[in-house]
Amino acid sequence: MEVKCRSPPVPHPRRALSRFDTRELVAVFAGGVVGALLRAAFALALPPAPGGWPWATFVVNVIGAFLLGYFVTLLQERLPLSTYRRPLIGSGICGALTTFSTMQLELLELLDGGHALLAGTYALASVVAGFLAVFVATAVVRRVQVA
Numbered sequence: 001m002e003v004k005c006r007s008p009p010v011p012h013p014r015r016a017l018s019r020f021d022t023r024e025l026v027a028v029f030a031g032g033v034v035g036a037l038l039r040a041a042f043a044l045a046l047p048p049a050p051g052g053w054p055w056a057t058f059v060v061n062v063i064g065a066f067l068l069g070y071f072v073t074l075l076q077e078r079l080p081l082s083t084y085r086r087p088l089i090g091s092g093i094c095g096a097l098t099t100f101s102t103m104q105l106e107l108l109e110l111l112d113g114g115h116a117l118l119a120g121t122y123a124l125a126s127v128v129a130g131f132l133a134v135f136v137a138t139a140v141v142r143r144v145q146v147a
Helices: 013-018 022-045 055-077 085-097 100-112 116-142
Strands: none
Touching: 022 055, 022 085, 055 085, 055 100, 055 116, 100 116
C-alpha cells in the first residue's frame, strides 16, 4: 500500500489578505501615525547626549506602558466591546510610540562607549518604570488606591 503525503493548499495572497478586517488595519495605521508623530516630537525635544541618559526613549516607553495599561484595562473591564479601539490604541498609538528596538540600540551604544553602569541602570530602570506605569494605570482604571 502506497501512502501519499499532501501538504495543505497554500491560499492565494489576495485571499489571505481578505481575511483581515480592512477597518481594523486602518485603525492600526491611524494610531501608528499618531504614535510615530508623538515619538518624533519627544526625540526632537529631548535629543540624546553622547554617553548620557536616553531620556526621549525612556519617557516614551514609560508613557506608552502607562497608556497601554490604562486603555487595555479600560477597554476590557469598563467599556463595551469594540472591534477597533484596541488596535487603534494598543497596536497603533502605543506600538508606534514605544520603542524596544531603539532602547536596545541605545544600550549597545552605551556599552560600546564604556558606560556599562549607565547601560545597566537604564535597562533596569526602563523595565521597572514600565511595570510600575502599567500597575498604576491599571489601579487608576480600577479605582484602587496605590500605596
